Structures are given as C-alpha cells and as structure tokens.
Amino acid sequence: MNEPLLRELVPAVIGVLVRRGADFASAEDAVQEALIRALETWPDDPPRDPKAWLVAVAWRKFLDATRAEASRKGRELVVETEPPAGPAPVTDDTLRLYFLCAHPTLPPASAVALTLRAVGGLTTRQIATAYLVPEATMAQRISRAKRKIAVLALDQPGDLATVLRVLYLVFNEGYGGDVDLAAEAIRITRQLAALTDEPEVAGLLALMLLHHARRPSRTGSGGRLIPLTEQDRTRWDTGLITEGVAVLQAALARDRLGEYQAQAAIAALHADAPSAAATDWTQIVEWYDELLGLTGSPVVRLNRAVAVGEADGPRAGLAALADVSPDLPRYAAVAAHLHERVGELSHAAELYAEASRTAASMAERDHLTRQAARVRQQLRG
Structure with missing residues (x-):
C-alpha cells in the first residue's frame, strides 16, 4: 500500500469533485471515505489508475450522501449520477485548494488542521495524535473550519503569504504520534512548489530542507536539546543540504527576495560551515539586516543580536539587544x-x-x- 501516493492524490481528487458540483465540505468528506476504502482494498486489488479510482469511489460516496440528505428532507435530487468514463483529468484545482484551506478568515490552528486533512490527506485521528489533542477536539476544529469556508467558492482563494505561513506552522510543529509533521510539511510544500514558480515557495522549501537536515543532531539521549554550536555536524544530512542550497540559489536568481529566502540563506550559511568556529557570522548579520528590512519582526531583531554578538563581540551583541523588548520570548536566554x-x-x-x-x-x-x-x-x- 502506497500511503504517500494516496495522500498526494487527495487535493486533486477533491478539486475534481468540487468542479463537478460538490461543495467543499461534502467533497472532502467523500474523499476521506474513499481513502478508507482504498486502504481496505488496494493491498489485495491495486487499481490501474489510482486517481481515477479515487475519483469514482469518492463521487459515488458523495452521490450516496446527497441522495440520503435529499430523501431525508423530501427534496428531489438533481445531480449527475455517474462520473464520466475514462481516466481522471490531468488539470485540477489543487493550487486553489491550498489557498482555500489556508484562507485568511480561518484561525491559524484551524487552517493548519484543514490543510493537513484536505491537502495533506491525513485522517482526523492522525492529525489529533500529532497535535496531542483528543480526536473529537480535532474533528470539531476541522468541522468549524469547513463551515467557515463553505460560503467561499474556489475562485475566492486566500493569498500565497497565508498558505506559506500555514505550511511554516506545520513544519515548526515537528512530529508526534505516527505522523512526522516536519516531513509532511516538506512533502506538501514540494507539491506547492511544483504548481507555482513563485520564488518564496522555493525559499520556504529550501528553508525546510536545510533545517530538517540538522534534525538528527538536535537532540541527545533522553530528548536533551543540543545547541547548534555543539551539534555533531557529521550527522547532518548532506543530501538535504545540497538540495536546499540548490533550490535556494534558483530562487535567489529570480531577484525577488522575500523573508523565506532570506531565512533560508541564513540556514545555508550555518549548513555550509564545517564547524561552529568557521561560521561566516558577518554575512549572517547582513542577511538578518535584509530580513529585518523585509519584516520588521522583533524576533528577527532578537536573532540578529545573537549574530552581532558572534560577529563583533558580546558587547556589540548587548548593544544590539538594547533595541529589543525584554518581554519577547527567548529574550532572557539571549541576554544570558x-x-x-x-x-x-x-x-x-x-x-x-x-x-x-x-x-x-x-x-x-x-x-x-x-x-x-x-x-x-x-x-x-
């Protein structure tokens, strides 16, 4: 059973159902039921065309649910009863589905949950386990999100910045249970990068790859946190670093710098250094200056103070820290x-x-x- 393939097909199949006339919530529910059916039957009887199979089964599930609802309310059902024959269309609304699930009208937690389910193809139970909350709680969160966007058509999507922010939130959650959210965020972002040539999408993908490359060295026995300066760099994934740097360089060549590209450039400088002592802190400070100009973020200002302390000495770092509010999380740790x-x-x-x-x-x-x-x-x- 190729579960990653199943999850990759989810947004495209939802898009097909919506284009045929299903509302988003019903389409998403039908696709989830089709996924369950696939998990039950594919190991013994794999389909020749997985996408077409999912579309056919999900469409039947949608029709069954629609008929049942129409019968309950005593209304006549007017809907196409059989899907068109032949393979599923190549063109789909996957990109618009990304935007819809990460719509600015949704709270971040709801947007993340809905993206993982509708775009990532994860079950409610998997998402709940990953976030360490009861399944019923996560189900309510997803249901509220679907109700909120039910009135939005696929031609009323959110913006790319919101989509990227949601994927960044997913990545930063790390992992829990049987779902590695960091790896899942990378998988979904790869799909998004294949659908759009926006350099910031590539910048986010590069940032994820470069951070993920250091993951094996970040913790020691018993989950003990290991700071960057003390990490065993031989355990860093050089394949992910090479890919991340290549993706970043291609994005920077477009000459449309954004915050994720700047963050990825900083991560690349850390990844490129053979040792902590050999880190090019002067160039890192320069990238933090770029990032600060793009975002004005207090967190960026705090991290810049650390870089200044490494490049120009601790007293220069403390002087830079004077421009940061002491109320900011991690301020005390940096000051220490x-x-x-x-x-x-x-x-x-x-x-x-x-x-x-x-x-x-x-x-x-x-x-x-x-x-x-x-x-x-x-x-x-």
Whole structure:
C-alpha cells in the first residue's frame, strides 16, 4: 500500500469533485471515505489508475450522501449520477485548494488542521495524535473550519503569504504520534512548489530542507536539546543540504527576495560551515539586516543580536539587544548568553534561570536549567 501516493492524490481528487458540483465540505468528506476504502482494498486489488479510482469511489460516496440528505428532507435530487468514463483529468484545482484551506478568515490552528486533512490527506485521528489533542477536539476544529469556508467558492482563494505561513506552522510543529509533521510539511510544500514558480515557495522549501537536515543532531539521549554550536555536524544530512542550497540559489536568481529566502540563506550559511568556529557570522548579520528590512519582526531583531554578538563581540551583541523588548520570548536566554560571554556570570546565571521558567518546551526548560547550573558551578569554582 502506497500511503504517500494516496495522500498526494487527495487535493486533486477533491478539486475534481468540487468542479463537478460538490461543495467543499461534502467533497472532502467523500474523499476521506474513499481513502478508507482504498486502504481496505488496494493491498489485495491495486487499481490501474489510482486517481481515477479515487475519483469514482469518492463521487459515488458523495452521490450516496446527497441522495440520503435529499430523501431525508423530501427534496428531489438533481445531480449527475455517474462520473464520466475514462481516466481522471490531468488539470485540477489543487493550487486553489491550498489557498482555500489556508484562507485568511480561518484561525491559524484551524487552517493548519484543514490543510493537513484536505491537502495533506491525513485522517482526523492522525492529525489529533500529532497535535496531542483528543480526536473529537480535532474533528470539531476541522468541522468549524469547513463551515467557515463553505460560503467561499474556489475562485475566492486566500493569498500565497497565508498558505506559506500555514505550511511554516506545520513544519515548526515537528512530529508526534505516527505522523512526522516536519516531513509532511516538506512533502506538501514540494507539491506547492511544483504548481507555482513563485520564488518564496522555493525559499520556504529550501528553508525546510536545510533545517530538517540538522534534525538528527538536535537532540541527545533522553530528548536533551543540543545547541547548534555543539551539534555533531557529521550527522547532518548532506543530501538535504545540497538540495536546499540548490533550490535556494534558483530562487535567489529570480531577484525577488522575500523573508523565506532570506531565512533560508541564513540556514545555508550555518549548513555550509564545517564547524561552529568557521561560521561566516558577518554575512549572517547582513542577511538578518535584509530580513529585518523585509519584516520588521522583533524576533528577527532578537536573532540578529545573537549574530552581532558572534560577529563583533558580546558587547556589540548587548548593544544590539538594547533595541529589543525584554518581554519577547527567548529574550532572557539571549541576554544570558551574551552576559556570560562578557564575563558577567552572576547576572548570566540569573537570566538563564529566568529563561527556563518561561521556556516553551520541556526540552528547552531542561537545557536552560542546566545552563544556569553550569554557570553557577563556574562561580563556585
């Protein structure tokens, strides 16, 4: 059973049903039922044309549901009863489906869930497991999202920036349960990159590939967080790095710089360095300047302060940090690192401890707590 192929076909099949007259919610439900049927029958009887098979079964599921609803309400059913014969059409509404699922009117959490189900082809249970929430909770979230976009036609999509932001959110969730969301985000973004020549789509794909390449070295035994400077670079996936750099270079050659391309350029410089000491921090600062000009993001300003501290020394980093609000997440952790490098160990220990109390994950909290303990041990020694 080729489950990745099944998931890749989902958006195209939904698009076919919608073009035939099904509303989005009904089409998506019918395709999910067809997927279940495929999982049951394909291992013993694989179809010659998987897409055409899914279209035929999903269309019948849609017709059955429509007839049942019409009968319940006492209305006459007026709908095509049989799908056209022959293979499923090559042209589909996949790209528009991306935009519809990531519509700006949807809350980010709902857009992510709907994208994973309708575009990614994951089941509600898989998505719920990945996000560590009850299946009923995720089902309600997806149902609310489908109701909200039910009034939107496929010719009223959202914008590309929203689609990319949703895919970026999926990637940053990492993985859980039996679904690796980081790998799933890469798979979906590859599909989107094949449908559009926008350089920012390629930039996001490159960024994902370059970050994913370092994944094997990011954690140690027991899930212990390993900072970039301490990672075993021999464990980085050179194939993903090579691909990511090639995708990025092609995007940058279009001369339409965007934030994902700039982020990917920073990731590429880290990936290209044979050691932490050999990192080209001066060029990284330059890319952060570009990124700051594109976004004005306080988070970018915070990360730039770290890069300045590496390129020009910790005191220069602290000066750059003065332009960042102390209320920003990870501010205390960055300040602790810079103060430690200056030699202000007592203050650094306090800041590490403060940062650990507001850490976003258990792994990060454990890492910062150990940093505080390490610095305190230096003070005692």
